[in-house]
Amino acid sequence: MIRRSLEADVMAVLWDDPTPRRVRDVLNRLNADRDRPLAYTTVMTVLNRLVEKGSAVRHPDGRGYRYTASAPDEAGLAVRGVLARHGDAAVAGFLTELQADPDLRQRLRRVLDEGN
Known part of the structure; x- marks a missing residue:
């Protein structure tokens, strides 16, 4: 095991x-x-x-x-780690990916809608 x-x-x-x-x-x-x-x-x-x-x-x-x-799950810890290591560059990179990928934008919209 x-x-x-x-x-x-x-x-x-x-x-x-x-x-x-x-x-x-x-x-x-x-x-x-x-x-x-x-x-x-x-x-x-x-x-x-x-x-x-x-x-x-x-x-x-x-x-x-x-x-x-310190975070609700493993994914939350991973996001915190990326932000801690890369700061604003990580946020800018995510936004660049959002602009380039319509499927990612839709996924983000679904996640945001589920949170409300």
Whole structure:
């Protein structure tokens, strides 16, 4: 059986429920599907790495933290990454593609209409 990375598993938990989650909540969810349970510190380390990468957000909660995904899905993270690396050039490139491709314009219109 091919396993996803632990980071991908943690992100799946965060995306599954947008409510800010404690490390223990994420740990319990991950361990429910595992033969060999993960350690609390392992999940805490992964969450901290995801925060450093900008994939997750840490919210103060008493003496600890709760975590949420920084984007609604993997595509949202990819868009953020492209914009972070390429800034206005990425936006300009997208607009150039829109002007050149009528099918892409229609797809964008459908997505925008679905969002309203």
